[in-house]
Amino acid sequence: MIHPCGDDHHDFAEAPTRCSDEAVMAAAGIFKALSDVPRLRILEALAQGEFCVTELARLSGDEISTVSQRLRVLKSERLVKDTRRGKHKLYSIADQHVLELVRNALAHAQEKHAV
């Protein structure tokens, strides 16, 4: 097939294979939740153990309600989960997938920066 411009560069007669809208929207949602530095810092902490909101707030130096809102976003995308233990709700990384996403991005960020 020939492009309007007349050139013979790469072109598809049909549109390329597409993921479902739901899948792409879900992926975008996950990336959006991961796109905030304070939220990534929370995941970084949770990668090393379980923490309650109060403790995470103490570690970051932010308001408890601020940290709670951040956790809400992470939880809505199933990136973290929580369990009540006594008075506290302990948060943890939802699964290994999440850690790989973060590690992969960090790797990409650090590797190819020297140009």
Added chain:
Amino acid sequence: MIHPCGDDHHDFAEAPTRCSDEAVMAAAGIFKALSDVPRLRILEALAQGEFCVTELARLSGDEISTVSQRLRVLKSERLVKDTRRGKHKLYSIADQHVLELVRNALAHAQEKHAV
């Protein structure tokens, strides 16, 4: 160490190990670029071959300038690269790392939805 609340749950005497601010900010930037459905659709197309802006605009049905702005964001985070070939600038995925990020997120999105 004992938490202010008196409970003996997980706690660090020192703050947990932290990545550098630059690394985390870079990762957040990458995730932010990936957090938009139309931009993910561009990556999906580029995963299957090189395309110029005009063609990507035709595939998505959007304005050329809109697609160009999307590519600008993706390029600023080094997720895509471009090469001039004749009259056209052909865009392509920057490296395999990017594809893994997207695949990983899609996998996470599709897996654990059945609850």
Added chain:
DNA sequence: CCATCACTTGAACACTTGTTCAAATAAAAG
């Protein structure tokens, strides 16, 4: 029960983002 501790939620604010139009480059062809 009542009070307390741990956490969440709603509303308001400043701030950021994605899209679009119009104008501006940039390379190629005549």
Added chain:
DNA sequence: CTTTTATTTGAACAAGTGTTCAAGTGATGG
């Protein structure tokens, strides 16, 4: 050069986001 084709950029707008304060929930312990 001048024109044409391909793509980028700037400005403006509507829409979305993160933080905070204050008020709300909910489980725990006396």
